[in-house]
Amino acid sequence: MAHSFEVGTKAWQPDPTEGWIASEVEQKIVDGDQVKLVFRLENGESKTITTTIAALQDDNNTTLPPLMNPAMLEASDDLTNLSHLNEPAVLQAIKLRYSQKEIYTYSGIVLIATNPFARVDSLYVPGMVQVYAGKQRASQAPHLFAIAEEAFT
Secondary structure, three states, X not given: OOOOOOOOOEEEEEEOOOEEEEEEEEEEEEEOOXXXXXXXXXXXXXXXXXXXXXXXXXXXXXXXXXXXXXXXXXXXXXXXXXXXXXXXXXXXXXXXXXXXXXXEEEEOOEEEEOOOOOOOHHHOOHHHHHHHOOOOHHHOOOOHHHHHHHHHO
């Protein structure tokens, strides 16, 4: 579905240091077929993108910034739950989960594991196997044992 980038729309902007930075449409100026979008970046800077009405309605337009997900979805334990599945949204979800000490994230049937750079013995205690034994994968937090249980059944 095409998005119109109304005032308040949140999107990701490329950033040479951070990779991606959050922004929000502050102004939308329509002049005939031309549209000027003024974004306020989270670092306080402003960025203007000039496009056309037709480009705003094109789902395959790569000149517009990727859209951000609602805050309640940003740290989803399954990336397929994201309303906007794009590179910065995926990186943000994994980053937020990592900061919450959640090293596993699903992407559909795939399990993504991030290196915690610390011991995580609590994830692999014998009792943890029982937490996942005989259960549907979606009923528990993402874990290697959930994938193993699914393969076993």
